[in-house]
Amino acid sequence: MEKKKILITGGAGFIGSHVVRLFLNKYPDYQIFNLDALTYAGNLENLRDVEKKENYSFIKADIRDKEEMQQLFQKYNFDAVIHLAAESHVDRSISDPQSFVDTNITGTINLMEAALECWKGNFEDKLFYHISTDEVYGSLGKSGLFTETSPYAPNSPYSASKAASDHFVRAYGETYGLPYVISNCSNNYGPNQFPEKLIPLFINNIIKKRSLPLYGDGKYTRDWLYVIDHAQAIDLVFHEGRNKATYNIGGFNEWQNIDLINLLCGIMDKKLGWEIGESKTLISFVKDRPGHDKRYAIDASRIKNELGWEPSVNFEEGLEKTVDWYLENSAWMEGVISGNYQEYYKRQY
């Protein structure tokens, strides 16, 4: 029997690489196609340990290119899509919103158009799984949690572009019958995260004794989830999620930034053999991010009750594992920061 062909977009990025690895290892009967444009955030080093598997193929392509998406669907006839490719960093969206519109909105539409054209109304065993964020719901006050019925109220160009893409996926389901599922997840952390995001940026800055720029009063709150727990949730939603349903995914694990950074600094002092409190002296309160959302917190009871998913990694342990990974993979960090690998990809693909 022909293998089921799963297209995973953004598989060279942070979360995507963990999803690709999980699927390659767990489902040898699937052919996994990792489609990625290898932007600054895409790094095939993330997949070195699994890239030789015979059920893995890499496609360098840009989801902004509508024709190319159509051609790839015609060529490979994918059965399902797990769509993670995106511009993902809020601060970059503030300085360059247009690229978020192009990749996150137009790119998502291009993929759905290509899927519709390829599947031609025969949707049996087909699925478009859109990976999204809790940021579409905007900001919470001191109490309350985001549920799947919370109103959309995005505040940054990034979250507005993800909100728009969620709406388009839903509209394609209603209007053209595209089978879809969406999940909206909280802040991920773990190995392979690009050092523009809070945790890897601060780990790298501590190692280099650079200042730790905490935005505003540092009291902004996020719900943190270990990336492999997210990948496992994606596996479950992909296989068992209801058509047209949305699932919120979160860690039941809220931290104010300042408390999280104090915890991280303590771990770093221990790992680097520094005096207790040494890393903390690097903290510097800086100008706030415009439109900064005060608090995110997820009610993940739907995915828990319907699909039996729960986070498995304790935050302190996950953070320590993450620090260990960055300390043991300094070459990865240096490669990412210098961008050397991108020159190599330009020659290679």
Ligand code: NAD
């Ligand atoms: P990332 O920035 O680490 O990776 C994004 C990947 O997409 C990269 O490999 C990049 O090369 C690729 N890409 C970007 N533009 C592309 C294009 N035009 N065509 C093809 N590939 C392109 O992002 P991430 O943090 O792994 O996030 C993955 C997805 O999960 C995104 O959709 C994001 O919105 C969502 N999400 C992220 C988080 C988080 O905490 N990081 C939380 C919830 C949801």
Ligand code: DAU
């Ligand atoms: O909630 C899910 C979202 O989490 C994802 O959709 C995004 O792709 C992902 O980037 C993340 O967005 P955040 O803006 O929450 O993550 P970031 O790591 O950029 O920032 C986390 C918090 O730390 C936020 O309150 C801003 C603050 N921060 C961040 C940086 C980079 C600082 O105080 N200083 C910094 O230098």
